[in-house]
Amino acid sequence: MSTKKNKTYTEEELFDRKVRRRTIRSFLIFFLLFFLAFQAWKWIDNAPKDKKASKPLRTVMDLNARIFARGYKNPSLAKEFSKSTAARKVRVNGNIGLKSTYDTTDYKVKLVRYSPYTPKLSDTLYIPVSELMLLPKTEVVFSFKCIEGWSQVSWWGGVRFLDVAKKYHLATIDGSEPDPENHPEKLCKFAGLKTPDGQYYVGIDMPSMLHPQTILSFEVNGNPLPENQGAPIRLIIPVKYGIKHLKRIGTIFFSQTPPPDYWADRGYDYFSGL
Amino acid sequence: MIWSGTLIYWANSVYKITMGADVLFRFYPPSVYKTLNIPHRLAEGMSYHFVFMWLFCINGLLYVAYLLFSGEWRLILPAKRSFREAFLVVLYDLRIRKQKPSHVKYNGAQRIAYTAVILMGFLALVSGLVIYKPVEFTGLTTILGGYENARLIHFILTILFMLFFLVHVIQVIFAGWNNFRAMVTGWEVVKADEPIEPKNEHEEK
Numbered sequence: 049m050s051t052k053k054n055k056t057y058t059e060e061e062l063f064d065r066k067v068r069r070r071t072i073r074s075f076l077i078f079f080l081l082f083f084l085a086f087q088a089w090k091w092i093d094n095a096p097k098d099k100k101a102s103k104p105l106r107t108v109m110d111l112n113a114r115i116f117a118r119g120y121k122n123p124s125l126a127k128e129f130s131k132s133t134a135a136r137k138v139r140v141n142g143n144i145g146l147k148s149t150y151d152t153t154d155y156k157v158k159l160v161r162y163s164p165y166t167p168k169l170s171d172t173l174y175i176p177v178s179e180l181m182l183l184p185k186t187e188v189v190f191s192f193k194c195i196e197g198w199s200q201v202s203w204w205g206g207v208r209f210l211d212v213a214k215k216y217h218l219a220t221i222d223g224s225e226p227d228p229e230n231h232p233e234k235l236c237k238f239a240g241l242k243t244p245d246g247q248y249y250v251g252i253d254m255p256s257m258l259h260p261q262t263i264l265s266f267e268v269n270g271n272p273l274p275e276n277q278g279a280p281i282r283l284i285i286p287v288k289y290g291i292k293h294l295k296r297i298g299t300i301f302f303s304q305t306p307p308p309d310y311w312a313d314r315g316y317d318y319f320s321g322l
Numbered sequence: 323m324i325w326s327g328t329l330i331y332w333a334n335s336v337y338k339i340t341m342g343a344d345v346l347f348r349f350y351p352p353s354v355y356k357t358l359n360i361p362h363r364l365a366e367g368m369s370y371h372f373v374f375m376w377l378f379c380i381n382g383l384l385y386v387a388y389l390l391f392s393g394e395w396r397l398i399l400p401a402k403r404s405f406r407e408a409f410l411v412v413l414y415d416l417r418i419r420k421q422k423p424s425h426v427k428y429n430g431a432q433r434i435a436y437t438a439v440i441l442m443g444f445l446a447l448v449s450g451l452v453i454y455k456p457v458e459f460t461g462l463t464t465i466l467g468g469y470e471n472a473r474l475i476h477f478i479l480t481i482l483f484m485l486f487f488l489v490h491v492i493q494v495i496f497a498g499w500n501n502f503r504a505m506v507t508g509w510e511v512v513k514a515d516e517p518i519e520p521k522n523e524h525e526e527k
Contacts, residue, residue: 067511070509074503074507075506078506102369104373105370105373106369108372109369109372109373112372116458124457125457126456127457191469195368196364197473199469199470314365315365315369317372322456
């Protein structure tokens, strides 16, 4: 090293050295950032799972749900179409929860009011579909969207879930009549739905469940629901992907914590809102 | 983003060019899916997509903000002569024309390509938002011609991004070491006796 000190460099050599030094420094930073990015990806990929999704990803998914959460006042509506544009042949995507037999003559939906403890007997109602049909009929023609990417305009008829909840005093913490506009604080945070055999189940945030376009549907294209569309009564919730539109409703219950959800358990976003 | 998007596109193989009942071209043939191990990973693809969207969105906004405030947008936005120049660049790259067109930092073809890719990024963001929350962004959905149309736009952009990436990498390889080093370090070594940066008239204010 001592000999080097005495050596004098030409201007060109000095310049070359400077170029080399700065190049090496820049590339070191470049590779370091590259390496860090790769490590970050590895960390996400190998992180422990929360319901089949990597924990960091699940955290951000739930954060996204909070960012795009709906309110009770002036909720945005899914676009409605004219009945003539509705598909004649309505697409069928799944039959989980529909395999067992069911009561075709006097089907009853089990409605369970919220209770912080095990619900009392009086909190559990068995309401025949024929009785639900007495409520004002609501029809919705919207673009049904599957999480897999397809969409189809379809026409459904039924009763607004909000009307059902008002009539039977559901969805509130204290068993009073729900009033989303003026008393949202009295509402439970979630609704849970299950098929009669319990094979398929969904959890839905209350603003989406009480959304004016959310209906318990018993008609498609003006005809009674066929079995593969969830006869005799199913959920139609245009503000959610198809995975939330549970077919053949067995039970509806209410909760302050997210009820189990079939596809969320398999790595999908719990909220799955549109 | 492209990778997680591909995991999503698997779920619905509608992306092909058809004529009548005949499939002329499948963008993602089953063989591609198989080799890349893509099937049955929709949930994973979606979770990555909707987490990394924030990173890409913020990165894009910061880049555009930098271009605006540093004045560098002047070097990227195509000028009047860029289109003629871009044509000459293409001829030169295809070895049809011998003389290299002169330019400042970016040539005409680069200006057009880089401006286009920024616009593509913006359109990808907007069409992505429409696909993600069509009920929340009703107005935007209408502007883009509906949900299905937004999906088509998003898909076409995906293909264009992949093509851009391909051409970009090939060009970098051909451009050589000095250019690649400039991409990383931010500066370029120019020999004083062969100035390759003549002043373009339109650059002078």
